[in-house]
Amino acid sequence: MKILVIGSGAREHALCYLISKSSLVSSIYAIPGNYGISQLAECEQIDQTDFEKIYDFCKSKMIELVIVGPEVPLVAGIVDFLKEKEIKIFGPDKYASQLEGSKGFMKDLCKQNSIPTADYARFDNKEEAINYLNAQSLPIVIKADGLAAGKGVTVADTKKMAEQAINDIFDEKFGANMDVVIEEFMDGEEASYFVCCDGEDFVSLESAQDHKRIGENDTGPNTGGMGAYSPAPIFTPKIKEQVDREIITPTLKALKKNGHPYKGILYAGLMIKDGYARLVEYNIRFGDPECQVLMLRMKNDLIKLILDCLEGSLSKTKLEWEDDNSATVVVAAKGYPGDYKKNTKIIGYENFESNDLFQVFHAGTKHDGNNLLANGGRVLSVTAKNKNLRDALNMIYAYIGQLDWPDGYYRRDIGKKAIK
Secondary structure, three states: OEEEEEEOOHHHHHHHHHHOOOOOOOEEEEEEOOOOHHHOOEEOOOOOOOHHHHHHHHHHHOOOEEEEOOHHHHHHOHHHHHHHOOOOEEOOOOOOOHHHHOHHHHHHHHHHOOOOEOOEEEEOOHHHHHHHHHOOOOOEEEEEOOOOOOOOEEEEOOHHHHHHHHHHHHOOOOOOOOOEEEEEOOOOEEEEEEEEEEOOOEEEEEEEEEOOEEEOOOEEEEOOOOEEEEOOOOOOHHHHHHHHHHHHHHHHHHHHHOOOOOEEEEEEEEEEEOOEEEEEEEEOOOOOOHHHHHHHHEOOOHHHHHHHHHOOOHHHOOOOEOOOEEEEEEEEEOOOOOOOOOOEEEEOOOOOOOEOOEEEEEOOEEEOOOOEEEOOOEEEEEEEEEOOHHHHHHHHHHHHHOOEOOOEEOOOOOOHHHHO
16 A cells, blocks of 8 residues: 655654554655655655645555644645545544644533533633633633644643733734633643544554653643653553543544544543543644654554544454553754754764664654754654663663754653652
């Protein structure tokens, strides 16, 4: 099969890595890809939301399956577009993609179907939002009701901070015409849980835990993710059963009832406290950096799983996972998630041999013919697996220590909670 992967991050590099192991695959293409992905796939510089050009590329290369990594083309309706053109594509349709594309849509669906989540209110008017805020207790969560690359969420400890977050959203810092969602703050420990859904049934993938904040000990602003590990010890079989029953199943039933059965990867961000999970958010694709740790642990042929999903035969699918722990640490450009320098040189990235236990997945990288350059916020996702998490992290930090990149930054406390 000829496979096209859409995306340019470490998540898509990890997907290409596992796809390359499939006996069903003859060639891999990527739009737009990056330097790391180019070692596994033929990359084409087409905008991820230029659906006509993507369709033309699919026809010219006789693509047999499209796999979408990021949320933006899914929310924009790429699945609907390519399905109409009779191109096989993996991911939810535009309606179901609102689970991630609109915080308000997701919260309303939860309310209508008694899915455990934080109390909330949504506003299209700044004055009403501020008035509501003034009647709430702190801390409180302010969210932009749309895609904001992981940066549209503020956990505010003060009214001033919350008001600034509301102003930023209405001043269109994260995009045009976004409502504000104000949520009750949920404390506890977060975990990420992934399922693959075929419109009728779902199979559970493994759990992971992401580290969203830029600073160690979970301080500073939110990012797209600074590291992850899998499995997440807090996600016990008992909690999994509760989440499947109270969160995943009613969500899928609601979407099917609305005429848009969910097909693809569904990622539930959970807050767990006292042995009970509530839904923080839904994502409509593999997480980044969680995908990297999952791809290193998955034993199954990823393409076979996706075909089973598209054919509606997941009820017969059994997933197998390595018993090892896996972890990834993101090396980002200093200044991220704010301003940072581009085109800085990374020396020593080829240290360590890539193998089944260790992979460096590229995100914001390019090559000028002589040097590897950083041209994004999150740049490398250094990933390893081992019998225990501590040994996997030791491999990762040993590699990062050999990088000669003064403009790089990474957290040194990834996986600390799990090791404790």
